[in-house]
Structures are given as structure tokens and as C-alpha cells.
Amino acid sequence: xxxxxxxxxxxxxxxxxxxxxxxxxxxxxxxxxxxxxxxxxxxxxxxxxxxxxxxxxxxxxxxxxxxxxxxxxxxxxxxxxxxxxxxxxxxxxxxxxxxxxxxxxxxxxxxxxxxxxxxxxxxxxxxxxxxxxxxxxxxxxxxxxxxxxxxxxxxxxxxxxxxxxxxxxxxxxxxxxxxxxxxxxxxxxxxxxxxxxxxxxxxxxxxxxxxxxxxxxxxxxxxxxxxxxxxxxxxxxxxxxxxxxxxxxxxxxxxxxxxxxxxxxxxxxxxxxxxxxxxxxxxxxxxxxxxxxxxxxxxxxxxxxxxxxxxxxxxxxxxxxxxxxxxxxxxxxxxxxxxxxxxxxxxxxxxxxxxxxxxxxxxxxxxxxxxxxxxxxxxxxxxxxxxxxxxxxxxxxxxxxxxxxxxxxxxxxxxxxxxxxxxxxxxxxxxxx
Amino acid sequence: xxxxxxxxxxxxxxxxxxxxxxxxxxxxxxxxxxxxxxxxxxxxxxxxxxxxxxxxxxxxxxxxxxxxxxxxxxxxxxxxxxxxxxxxxxxxxxxxxxxxxxxxxxxxxxxxxxxxxxxxxxxxxxxxxxxxxxxxxxxxxxxxxxxxxxxxxxxxxxxxxxxxxxxxxxxxxxxxxxxxxxxxxxxxxxxxxxxxxxxxxxxxxxxxxxxxxxxxxxxxxxxxxxxxxxxxxxxxxxxxxxxxxxxxxxxxxxxxxxxxxxxxxxxxxxxxxxxxxxxxxxxxxxxxxxxxxxxxxxxxxxxxxxxxxxxxxxxxxxxxxxxxxxxxxxxxxxxxxxxxxxxxxxxxxxxxxxxxxxxxxxxxxxxxxxxxxxxxxxxxxxxxxxxxxxxxxxxxxxxxxxxxxxxxxxxxxxxxxxxxxxxxxxxxxxxxxxxxxxxxxxxxxxxxxxxxxxxxxxxxxxxxxxxxxxxxxxxxxx
Numbered sequence: 001x002x003x004x005x006x007x008x009x010x011x012x013x014x015x016x017x018x019x020x021x022x023x024x025x026x027x028x029x030x031x032x033x034x035x036x037x038x039x040x041x042x043x044x045x046x047x048x049x050x051x052x053x054x055x056x057x058x059x060x061x062x063x064x065x066x067x068x069x070x071x072x073x074x075x076x077x078x079x080x081x082x083x084x085x086x087x088x089x090x091x092x093x094x095x096x097x098x099x100x101x102x103x104x105x106x107x108x109x110x111x112x113x114x115x116x117x118x119x120x121x122x123x124x125x126x127x128x129x130x131x132x133x134x135x136x137x138x139x140x141x142x143x144x145x146x147x148x149x150x151x152x153x154x155x156x157x158x159x160x161x162x163x164x165x166x167x168x169x170x171x172x173x174x175x176x177x178x179x180x181x182x183x184x185x186x187x188x189x190x191x192x193x194x195x196x197x198x199x200x201x202x203x204x205x206x207x208x209x210x211x212x213x214x215x216x217x218x219x220x221x222x223x224x225x226x227x228x229x230x231x232x233x234x235x236x237x238x239x240x241x242x243x244x245x246x247x248x249x250x251x252x253x254x255x256x257x258x259x260x261x262x263x264x265x266x267x268x269x270x271x272x273x274x275x276x277x278x279x280x281x282x283x284x285x286x287x288x289x290x291x292x293x294x295x296x297x298x299x300x301x302x303x304x305x306x307x308x309x310x311x312x313x314x315x316x317x318x319x320x321x322x323x324x325x326x327x328x329x330x331x332x333x334x335x336x337x338x339x340x341x342x343x344x345x346x347x348x349x350x351x352x353x354x355x356x357x358x359x360x361x362x363x364x365x366x367x368x369x370x371x372x373x374x375x376x377x378x379x380x381x382x383x384x385x386x387x388x389x390x391x392x393x394x395x396x397x398x399x400x401x402x403x404x405x406x407x408x409x410x411x412x413x414x415x416x417x418x419x420x421x422x423x424x425x426x427x428x429x430x431x432x433x
Numbered sequence: 434x435x436x437x438x439x440x441x442x443x444x445x446x447x448x449x450x451x452x453x454x455x456x457x458x459x460x461x462x463x464x465x466x467x468x469x470x471x472x473x474x475x476x477x478x479x480x481x482x483x484x485x486x487x488x489x490x491x492x493x494x495x496x497x498x499x500x501x502x503x504x505x506x507x508x509x510x511x512x513x514x515x516x517x518x519x520x521x522x523x524x525x526x527x528x529x530x531x532x533x534x535x536x537x538x539x540x541x542x543x544x545x546x547x548x549x550x551x552x553x554x555x556x557x558x559x560x561x562x563x564x565x566x567x568x569x570x571x572x573x574x575x576x577x578x579x580x581x582x583x584x585x586x587x588x589x590x591x592x593x594x595x596x597x598x599x600x601x602x603x604x605x606x607x608x609x610x611x612x613x614x615x616x617x618x619x620x621x622x623x624x625x626x627x628x629x630x631x632x633x634x635x636x637x638x639x640x641x642x643x644x645x646x647x648x649x650x651x652x653x654x655x656x657x658x659x660x661x662x663x664x665x666x667x668x669x670x671x672x673x674x675x676x677x678x679x680x681x682x683x684x685x686x687x688x689x690x691x692x693x694x695x696x697x698x699x700x701x702x703x704x705x706x707x708x709x710x711x712x713x714x715x716x717x718x719x720x721x722x723x724x725x726x727x728x729x730x731x732x733x734x735x736x737x738x739x740x741x742x743x744x745x746x747x748x749x750x751x752x753x754x755x756x757x758x759x760x761x762x763x764x765x766x767x768x769x770x771x772x773x774x775x776x777x778x779x780x781x782x783x784x785x786x787x788x789x790x791x792x793x794x795x796x797x798x799x800x801x802x803x804x805x806x807x808x809x810x811x812x813x814x815x816x817x818x819x820x821x822x823x824x825x826x827x828x829x830x831x832x833x834x835x836x837x838x839x840x841x842x843x844x845x846x847x848x849x850x851x852x853x854x855x856x857x858x859x860x861x862x863x864x865x866x867x868x869x870x871x872x873x874x875x876x877x878x879x880x881x882x883x884x885x886x887x888x889x890x891x892x893x894x895x896x897x898x899x900x901x902x903x904x905x906x907x908x909x910x911x
Contacts (some may be wrong), residue, residue, distance in 0.1 A: 052502070207792065333828070347843040350810060360834040365855040366826035373838055376846035 008046030008054070010065035011130075013167075014138055020140060029118045037136035044130045053267075056323040056355055057294045061263040062237050064211075066165035066204035073099045075112070081245075087416055088156040088185075092189050094141050094170065096162050101143075107150040107180070111169060113142025130269065132241035135213020139171035145184070147174075152181035152223070152365045154414070162191045163208040163235045170212050174226075176250075178219040184226045185417055186193055190233035190260070200264065202235060212240030218250040220274065227412050231424065232260035234289070241267040248274025248303075255411050258285040259424045269298040272306035283312035284408040284421065286428045287320035294323040299341065301334045301367075310341040313408050315401060316352035317432060325357040328371065332363045341371035346378065346404060348397075348432070383393040398429045464513040467491060470616050473517065477619075480592060490605035490615030497609045503772040504801040505741045507677070507714065515679060517617045517650070536612050574632070580625040581636055583668035584652050587623030594625060598656055602685035602722045602749070603843075610681040610716045611744075614650045616699045618683070621651035626692070628659040634889055636832060637666040646764055653684040657692035661724060664695040677705075677740060682717045690725025690752065699898050701738035707796075710770025712740025719746035720776075723755035723784075731758040733889040735898040736773060737905050745803065747776035750779040750784035750812075757786040763907055765798035765830070774804035774836075779812035779845070788819040791883050795906075801833040808845040815842060821851040824882055826875070875902045 019038050023031045047054045087107035101110050147153055161168050161395045176182045190208040210232075218224045224244070232238055238261050258264055263356060270279045279299065285316050287293045299308040307428045308328070316322045345354035358371040361392035378400050386396035409421045434546045474484040501512070580591060587595050605615035622638045638653065657663055667684075680702065686694050696719075713718050715738075721730035732746040748757030759775035775860060777786035786806065794800040806817045823832035832890030834851045856878055864874035880887075887895050 117771065335828075347840050349843050349846070351841075352843065353839070353841045355840070356836075356838040356847075356849070358834075358836060358851070360823070360832070360851060360853050362823065362825065362832045362853045363830075365828045366829070368852070368854045370850070370852040371834070372851070373836070373849040374847065375838060375840040379842045 007058045007059060007221050008048035009062045011046055011134070013065055013067075013069065019137060019361070022069070022072070022140070026114060027118050030114050033117050034137050037133055040127065041130065042131035042139045044128065044133055047130055052376045053296055053325060056321075057263070057265050057292065061292055061407070062209075062239065062265070063204065064167060064209055064237070067165055067207075067209040069138065070096065070161075070166040070168045072140050076100045082120045086309060087414065088154045090153065090155045092143060092157045094157070096164075096166070099141060107147040107148040108153045108182075109144075109148070110155075111144045113139065113144050113173060116144030116173070124128070127241075127243070129241045129339075131211055131239050131267075132209055132213045132243065135171050135241065136167055138211075139167050139213070140169045141175070142171040145172060145174045145182075147176045147180040147182035147222075149177055149179040149348070150181075152183055152229060154183045155185070157186045158189070159187065160189045160191060161208050161210065163206055165205040165207065167209040167211065170210065170241050172214040174214070174216045174224070176216070176218045176222040176224045177248075179221045180219065181223040182225070183227070183413060185228045185414060186222065187231060188238070189231050190236040191234060192233045207235035207237065207262070208233065210236065210240070211237045212238070212242065213265065214242040216242070216244035216252065217248040218244060218252050220247045221249040223251045223253075224256075227414070227417055228257065228258070229417070229420070229424075230258040230260055230264060232262075232264070232268075233259065234262060236261045237263050239265045242269070244268075244270045244279070246270065246272050246274070246277040246279055249276040250274065250279075251278045252412065253280045253282075255282045255284070255408070256260065256295070257283070257408075257421055257424070258287075258295065258376055259428060261291065261293070263292040265294045266305075267296045267298070269300060270308065271300040271302055272308055273302050275303055275305040277303065277306045279308040280308040280411070282408050282411040283313075283314070283324075284405055284425075285314040285322055286405070286425060287322050288317045288428055289316070290318070291320040292379065293320070294325075296325040297313065297327070299326075299328045299339055300318075301328070301330045301337045301339060304333065304335045306334065307338045308340070311408060311411075312343045313405060314344070314354060315346040315348060315404070316354050317348040319351050321353045321355075323355045323357070323424070325359070326371065327359045327361060328369050329361045330364045330367055330369060333365045335366035337364065337367035337369065339367070339369040343373045344404075345375040346401065347375060348377065348401075383413060394432065397432060398426075401429055401432075402426070437894060439644050441696065446817055448465045452821070463516055465491075465517055465617065466513070469517050472694045473617055475776055477588070479585075479588050481586055481594065483592045485602070485845075486605070487616050491617075493606050494609070494612035494616055497612055499609050500534060503743050503803070504799055505743065505770045505772055506752055507741055510679060510714070512613075512794040537849075550609075569884040573634075577630050577633070578627040579630060579632055580623065582623055584618070584621040584623050584654065591623070594656065595623065595793070598685070600689060602720050603683050603718050605873075607640075608718060611683055611718045614681045614683045616651040616719070618652040621653045621682070622655075623653075624655040624663065624665065626655075626657045626663045627629075628658040629660045630658075631661065632663040635666050637668070649678055649680045651682045651694040651708050652681070654687075655685070655694055655696070656687045657689060657694050657728075658807070659692060662693045662893060665697065666891060667696070667698045668701070677712060677715045679715055679716065681740075684717070684719040686721035686730055688721065688723050688725065688728035688730050688755075691727045692725065693729040694721065694730075695731045696721070696733070696746070697894055698732075698734040698736075699901065700734065700736045700742070701892060701901060703740075704738045704767065704769050705740040707767045709740065712769075713740035714741045714744070716741075716743040719744065721746070721748045721757070723748060723750050723752050723757060725755070726752040727754045728752050729756040729758075729891070731760070733760040733886065734773075735886070735890070735901070736761065736763040736771060737901050739771070740769060741772040742773050743778055744773045747778070748786065749778045749780065750786065750815075751780045752784075753781045756784070757782060757789045759786075759790070762793070762883045762886045762902070763790070763800055763802075764793045764795075764902060765800040766795040766905060767798060768796070769798040772798070772801040772803055774802045776805040777807070777817060779806075779808045779815040779817070782811065782813040783815065784812055785816045786818075788817070788821070789885050790819075790821040791886055792821070793826065793879060793882070794823065794832045795826040798828045799831040799833070801835065802851075803835045804847075805837045806839070806847055808840045808842050808847065812842050813844050815845040817845075817847040819847075819849040821849075822882065823851070823853040824879070825853065825855045872907060876906050879906060
């Protein structure tokens with residue numbers, strides 16, 4: 001059968017007019033940066049089902065043309081509420097109309113991106129990714145974060161958007177300077193005005209769309225721990241394409257947890273680009289209802305003597321669908337590389353679906369790269385063991401799922417965030433029989 | 434054969450002057466159109482339904498575009514510049530004419546002389562030899578009701594069987610190359626094993642591939658009736674030429690209840706020279722269908738040739754408790770590009786599949802494993818285990834692994850493991866310190882690396898495969 005050419009996501013909204021509107025009144029440096037990124041964005045093709053990466057996420061899942069591009073939030077000096085923020089040296093709160101920066105650390109610099117661009121050298125990463133380029137051109141809420149050498153600093157970034165038919169483009173540019181240490185926790189939340197169910201009564205006016213494009217520059221000997229908690233509401237559509245570059249002896253620990261959202265498509269690329277650089281990528285995802293969670297990771301070894309380890313663990317229940325696509329790349333000449341990638345999936349009931357695409361692209365010889373993938377259900381023997389000790393079957397299943405995710409949760413250094421993840425997993429299991 | 438065409442065909446008479454008269458040259462004029470498709474069908478004396486089938490495939494092919502998702506770089510193929518029908522050349526074979534490089538190869542392979550002629554692909558006696566071998570076997574097979582003949586003969590003599598099964602596993606609409614093959618295939622093997630019969634000998638297509646060397650589209654169909662067994666061997670070689678040739682074959686296997694088909698391939702098409710000039714484009718669709726319960730299809734392949742390989746022998750596991758296996762060694766050197774793997778589609782309950790793939794890249798080659806394991810909702814208790822290992826020899830080659838695992842059943846278990854590394858320094862050092870030179874040490878390590886797959890090959894074939902690998906390594910090490 002001859003199938004018609006699949007079309008990509010409708011991005012016609014992101015045109016020169018929209019750019020002009022965003023750029024209006026902005027400093028020249030900001031306008032220049034947006035214009036350069038827009039050129040890059042325009043030159044890239046819209047990804048469609050013919051691209052392997054988008055094969056499992058059809059364009060119809062992301063009706064972005066139905067959303068209005070949000071306006072940039074303004075600065076607010078209102079005091080922040082406590083709510084577990086004491087653990088952090090700095091907090092950025094970003095809402096629909098206002099943002100608020102609270103910074104108690106001398107070794108941390110935080111600036112709205114528009115202000116930072118005026119003083120920064122033009123910093124447009126050349127990217128082949130359509131949505132990363134889109135984020136660079138159309139960011140609505142952007143921040144520049146700079147961590148200086150010294151003791152570890154903890155930063156919490158709370159993104160909270162209302163589901164009211166708007167499309168937000170959050171963007172962080174994070175520079176961890178040589179020998180600096182930054183722990184960054186990002187929480188992504190959508191606020192529902194009315195309870196939207198997963199499928200039928202979904203409409204864009206009461207939904208939220210987000211396109212994220214963060215970039216992280218980890219300097220020589222620097223350390224970055226980044227935890228991203230996608231706690232989106234049930235109506236949220238989220239596409240994010242984040243990239244990190246780790247210089248020599250630097251280290252990036254990247255934990256991504258996807259629990260919410262109607263359709264989520266994340267790409268996380270990490271380049272261990274200098275000798276001795278290390279990256280640890282970890283993922284936790286738990287999808288239910290008709291959730292669609294598609295994640296791609298790239299562990300790129302552009303330099304010799306680099307290490308990357310990845311562990312992504314997911315579970316799917318109800319009618320949900322998860323896709324994990326992982327790629328290890330070793331560039332020509334990238335010798336003495338140690339790369340590992342492990343993806344595990346739990347399919348909890350009939351009707352749920354988990355796809356795993358772990359890939360290796362190796363152009364160098366003196367190295368060790370491997371990957372593993374395992375998909376299955378809970379081990380009946382383990383359930384039996386627990387039941388024999390008087391634990392009800394449903395409870396036994398919950399215990400085993402919690403234990404399964406504990407391996408990833410343990411990668412997060414912040415105890416409060418760990419608890420938050422455990423609670424989120426527990427919530428996902430509430431109605432599980 | 435000097436292209437004797439049936440004189441009663443008006444079509445052929447009209448077209449007769451279009452033929453090149455040089456006996457060694459190809460028979461039909463260049464290009465592909467409905468007339469050529471009809472000519473092929475008429476030349477083979479096919480019934481009308483077969484002609485229509487070919488034409489439908491051809492018309493569908495016109496609507497398709499050549500796929501380019503594989504990891505392969507090659508200049509655009511001009512389908513109108515190829516010959517779609519060409520019978521074997523009739524020049525008397527002279528060993529003196531054999532490419533010295535090839536001659537040396539066969540010495541090392543220790544292939545018996547008549548086969549050696551066959552390998553070179555131009556010695557007429559070798560072709561005759563093979564045919565007579567086949568005939569004697571056919572008498573023996575016939576007593577058990579086994580049909581083993583060329584596809585052309587099967588279309589003429591066993592039309593009902595062919596009509597029932599041809600295209601039932603790989604439909605003409607399956608993909609670009611499948612549609613092309615369905616339109617213009619010139620020959621191939623047909624094999625039918627009746628209920629409860631265990632085929633007493635290994636069936637092989639070595640010789641006929643040689644005879645049909647210049648006809649680059651062959652089609653094989655194997656039908657195993659309930660509780661039967663057959664082991665089938667396919668060998669391919671091609672002479673060195675400096676132009677690229679397209680080879681687009683289809684193999685269809687049908688295993689009914691409790692039947693078992695074991696299909697082994699040693700593919701050694703000409704791979705092009707060190708600079709990547711020439712060689713075969715091996716774009717092949719191979720698929721088995723475990724239709725009945727407890728049926729079993731096993732693919733074993735040793736891929737050491739072809740400039741570009743695009744090949745994914747697959748199994749559709751429909752019958753309950755059916756088993757699919759894929760064992761593969763792919764060796765690439767110089768400028769070769771191999772994109773190969775398998776697809777295991779689990780439809781039925783308790784279906785099991787095993788994938789073992791060993792890729793070795795040397796020189797400036799690119800070796801890619803691409804695989805799909807698909808567990809559909811009805812495949813309760815399905816099980817897959819996949820192991821893909823890649824070895825790199827030299828710093829200019831690439832090894833890629835692109836598996837796709839789709840699981841839609843909560844009771845199914847899939848496991849995938851893959852490693853990529855270079856040949857172990859330590860193992861090399863150990864062997865060399867015991868007096869082996871680097872070449873021998875490398876060969877030994879590679880042999881060990883591939884052992885899991887090689888042991889799946891029928892014995893004589895395994896010996897040949899090992900020698901071939903060693904030979905290929907010789908050019909690539911150091």
C-alpha cells in the first residue's frame with residue numbers, strides 16, 4: 001500500500017511575525033540572538049514520522065498550532081513562600097505572568113536571559129534539532145545561571161504554568177565554571193483550571209503546551225547535578241530538547257523523571273567532550289491512562305578518555321505508551337571510552353506498551369561500549385514470596401514497583417527530592433490493582 | 434543458451450531485433466517496462482496468472498520510492514540502465530582466465546574442483562555438474578514426495594502450490610525491492626516437504642545461484658508441511674567486476690504445524706575493491722512465517738561479501754509455541770557497508786525467539802545491526818533474547834547497533850544485550866607470546882567471537898565459512 005508522506009507538527013505559528021512580537025522593545029543583543037536562532041530554526045526541516053526519532057510520536061499528538069504563544073513573564077519582588085525551599089541556596093519561581101528570583105549564594109549568578117545576553121558573547125549553539133533551535137529563537141521565559149568555583153550550591157527552579165491554551169517556551173542557559181559545583185532541581189508543573197481527563201474531552205483552551213530548550217556548559221573539573229521533575233498536569237503537551245557539554249574532568253549527573261503530561265517528547269543530549277569527563281544519565285518514567293512518553297538520550301563521546309553511564313527505568317500501565325530511544329556515539333578517534341546504557345521497562349497490564357530502541361554508533365576502536373534492554377512484567381515468584389509472608393497481592397506489586405524505581409531515585413542527592421519522587425511513584429500506583 | 438525464444442510469441446517476434454547478438458552479452462535490452470516484464474514471463478513459459486501477478490507488482494513498484502533509511506551511501510541506482518533478463522554466458526571455462534585473486538581464494542578454500550568452476554561463475558561444466566547432481570538427488574527426493582526444483586519449473590509443473598504460497602509471506606507490495614523482484618525475478622528454488630517427512634539431505638542452491646549470476650533477481654520458496662523438516666543451504670559468490678550490480682532476491686519460508694526449517698547462508702558476493710569500486714548491492718528480503726503451532730524457523734547467515742548489504746531475515750511467529758532464531762556473522766572490510774539484522778514478530782502465545790548477531794568491522798567499513806522485536810498483545814508469555822556483539826579491527830571502521838524492541842504484552846519478556854569493543858589487546862598478547870603471529874592470533878580470536886553462530890551451520894558449510902572468514906581477515910589485519 002502506498003502511504004502518503006507523513007506530515008510533521010504544524011509549526012506555522014512560529015514565523016517572523018511571532019518573532020518580531022517577542023523581540024519588540026528588547027535590547028539589540030537579544031534581537032540579534034533571536035534572529036540568528038530563527039534563521040537556524042527556519043533552515044531545519046520539521047521532524048515527521050519518516051524520521052526514526054519521531055516514528056513513534058505522530059504529529060497529531062502535538063497540535064501546537066492550536067495554542068497561543070505566551071508573553072514573557074515580568075519580574076516580581078513578592079516574597080516567596082517557604083514550602084521546602086530552605087534546602088536551597090537560591091530559588092527561581094516562574095509563573096504565567098511573573099517570575100521571582102531569590103538568591104542567597106555569593107557563588108551563584110542568576111539573570112533573566114534578556115539581561116544576560118546584553119553582556120554575554122553571542123551564544124547560539126549550532127544545533128540540528130528543530131525544537132532546540134525553536135527554543136533559542138522563541139524562548140518566552142529565559143534565565144542565565146552561572147555557578148562559580150567553590151562549595152556546592154543548590155538551586156531550585158519552579159516552572160508553573162496554567163493550562164489556558166498558551167504555549168510557553170522555557171529556557172535555561174547554565175554555565176558551571178571550572179571547579180564549580182551546582183545542584184539544580186527543576187520542577188515542571190501545569191495548573192489545571194478544570195480537571196481535564198486524559199483523552200476525549202481534551203481541548204487546547206484548557207491545556208498547556210511547552211517547548212523547552214535548555215543548555216548546560218560544564219567547565220573543566222566542574223560538577224553539575226541536574227534533576228528535572230516533569231510533574232505536568234494531565235492536559236500538558238511537552239517537547240524539550242536539552243543539551244549538555246562536559247569539559248575535561250567535568251562531571252554531569254542528569255536525572256529526568258517523567259510522571260505527568262498528556263504527551264511528552266524529551267531529548268537529552270550529553271557530550272562528554274574533554275579527557276576525564278564523566279556523564280551519568282538516569283531516567284524514571286511511569287505512564288498511566290493514555291499518556292504518551294517518548295524520550296531520547298544521546299551519550300556523545302567526542303573526546304578520548306571519557307565515560308558515560310545511563311540507566312533509564314520505566315513502567316507503563318492502563319493504555320499508556322512509552323518509548324525510550326538511546327544512542328551512544330563514539331566519534332572517530334574517541335579511544336579509551338567507557339560507555340554503558342541500560343533501559344528497563346515494566347509493562348503492568350495488557351494494553352500498555354513499552355518500546356525500547358537502544359542504539360550504538362561507534363567510529364573508534366579502542367573502547368568499550370555496551371547496552372542492555374529488558375522489558376517484562378513483575379516477577380510472579382517475587383509476588384508469591386511476598387504473598388507467602390502475608391502481604392496482599394496489590395500491595396506486593398506496589399512494593400516491587402517502588403523497589404524497582406529506587407535504583408534511579410537513589411541517584412538524586414537531595415533527600416527532599418527523593419521523597420518527592422517516591423510520593424509521585426506511590427501516587428501513580430494508587431489505583432493499581 | 435543462445436536465447437532461443439519461442440517463435441510463436443508475437444510479442445517476442447516484435448522484440449526480437451532488439452536483442453544483442455553477441456553470445457556472451459545479455460539477452461534483453463536495457464531498462465524496465467511492461468514489455469520487459471511480459472518478455473520475462475513469456476520466456477519462462479509462464480501461465481497467464483503469473484504474468485498478471487508480475488505486472489501488478491511492476492505497476493505497484495512504479496508507485497514506490499527507493500528506501501534510504503539504511504546506513505549505506507551509494508550513488509543513485511538507475512533502474513533503466515540495468516538488464517533484467519540475462520542467461521548465463523556460454524563461454525567455455527578456462528582456468529587460465531580466472532581472476533588470479535579468485536584462483537588463490539579457491540586454493541585456500543579447498544573447494545572441490547567442479548565447485549571451484551561454479552564459484553567463478555563462468556565454467557559451463559561446473560554448471561552442468563551441479564545440475565546433474567541436483568537431478569540425481571531429485572530422484573531420491575521424489576520417492577519421499579519432496580519437490581525440489583527451480584522456481585520456473587515449479588511455476589510450470591506445480592502451479593497450484595506456487596499460486597497458493599508465492600507472495601504469501603513477502604507480498605509484492607512489501608517494499609520497493611520486493612516489488613521489483615516480484616516483477617522481474619528470473620529464477621530461484623522451490624522446495625516442498627510433505628507432511629511428516631524429514632528431508633534426508635541438505636538442499637543447496639550454490640550452483641544455481643552461479644548459473645543465474647547475471648540474472649540478479651531470484652526467488653526462493655520453501656513450504657514445510659506439518660511435522661516435516663528441511664535444512665537448506667544457500668551460497669553466493671560473484672566474480673570481481675568494477676561496476677556495481679544490483680541483487681534483489683526474495684526468500685519466503687512457510688512452516689506449518691510442527692514443521693521445522695533451517696536456512697543457512699554463506700554470502701560472499703564480490704565486495705568491491707579496496708577503494709570501494711564495484712561490488713554487489715545485496716538488497717534482499719527474507720522472511721519466514723511460522724504458521725502452525727510448534728513450528729520452528731531458524732536463519733543462520735555468514736555475511737562476508739557484497740559492497741552493500743541490506744538484509745533482515747525475519748520470522749513471523751504466528752503459531753502458538755513457535756520458535757524463531759537468527760544467528761548472524763557479518764564481516765566487513767575495506768569500504769563495505771552492511772546493514773543487516775532481523776525482525777521477530779511475535780503474534781502467537783508462548784512464541785520464543787533468539788537473536789545472536791556478531792559483527793566484525795575492519796578497514797574503512799561500516800557494519801550495522803538493525804533489528805526489531807515486536808510483541809503483539811496476543812503473544813502471551815512470549816520470550817525474546819537478543820545478543821549483539823561488535824568487534825572493531827582498526828580505527829577507521831564503524832560499528833552501529835540499532836535495535837527496536839516493542840512490547841505490548843505484560844506477560845512477555847524481552848532481553849537485549851549488546852557490546853562493542855575492539856579486539857582484545859590482552860588476548861592478542863597472550864596468543865602472540867605463545868608463538869602465534871598477529872594474523873593467526875586475530876583469526877583465532879575472531880573464530881572464538883563467532884563460534885556461537887558458526888556452530889549453528891551444517892558441518893561442511895561451517896568449515897567453509899571459517900576458512901572464508903580467515904581468508905577475509907588476512908587482508909584486513911596488519
